[in-house]
Amino acid sequence: MGADGPPYTHWDVGSGAEREFVEALYARAVQLEPDLAPPTGAMGAGRIAVKVAVDRLLRSRVFAGVTERMLVGNMKQAIAFLGDPGVKARVLDRLRESVSADTRVLIGHSLGSIVAYELLCAAAGETPVELLVTMGSPLGIPLLVFDRLTPVPVDGVGAWPGTGIGWVNVSDPDDFVALRPQLGGLFAAADSDVSVDDRVVDNGSDPHAAQRYLNSRETGSAVGAVIGG
Structure with a gap:
């Protein structure tokens, strides 16, 4: 913050x-x-x-x-x-400018996870991103966040953020910003059995800290599998 x-x-x-x-x-x-x-x-x-x-x-x-x-x-x-299209457009434009031709992993923490998710959805596979990593994410909060996403979830299932993109979601059980910590089952790709890879971490005394999420083995192994390959 x-x-x-x-x-x-x-x-x-x-x-x-x-x-x-x-x-x-x-x-x-x-x-x-x-x-x-x-x-x-x-x-x-x-x-x-x-x-x-x-x-x-x-x-x-x-x-x-x-x-x-x-x-x-x-x-x-x-x-x-989530509620002001003008604000959303400006924020997504700023993030879009930061995604270069060699950006293979997009990481979003807290509110940033919502922005990263919506950018990939809007890009419709037109970015080089291969993996979305969300940390301490409020994406699963019903009504206030999940049901106000773009695209709007259909029959309780949110859109997948781009064709061929993997998704690892990392959460600490004590991080109440991630009110629904497990995102698997909430988002699905059309005509595919791919799902969110939910991983649990222990961030100790600072459950929502971005640095602790980034330094976790669960996050590192996910990123390493893409950029180290």
């Missing part, structure tokens, strides 16, 4: 998808870290509930060291990318 952007606080969490995103993350966080649950009667409703949820999320292992500004800002970026 980056530190750039406006000085957001919980007051900037909008109604609708933004609030639902915070609530979904917080509900999963409490399941994994019961100590994050508020004292009886403290949750309240409306804006008070959002404040409590954000405050408690910032105490979690997943968001250790993350500021309120960063948490709210990144959540807003995710919702804007």
Whole structure:
């Protein structure tokens, strides 16, 4: 998560998808870290509930060291990318410019995994990418993310990100940003038995850390199988 952007606080969490995103993350966080649950009667409703949820999320292992500004800002970026065609087009254009003729592996962490997935879907096989690696991905979050992807999933199954592209998804069970950590079964290629290769890692005290995902054996072996071949 980056530190750039406006000085957001919980007051900037909008109604609708933004609030639902915070609530979904917080509900999963409490399941994994019961100590994050508020004292009886403290949750309240409306804006008070959002404040409590954000405050408690910032105490979690997943968001250790993350500021309120960063948490709210990144959540807003995710919702804007999924819901605003103009934002999506600009973001995809920037990533497209970074994919060169010798790019064989595309790696996306957290929100970046959504962007990487949608770029490959939009490219329709017109990139040299052979493997998509997603890490700590929220792609499987129902309604808020999965059901708002482009292309829209059909009958509960999302599109495969390009013909001939492999997909390795790496997740830590304690990383609640990957609310549905296993993506196998959610995405399928037409007329093919290829599926997502879900791999589980242990990132220790920092479950969502991009560096720990990148340094894992599971990620390294996936990338090495392509670029080392």
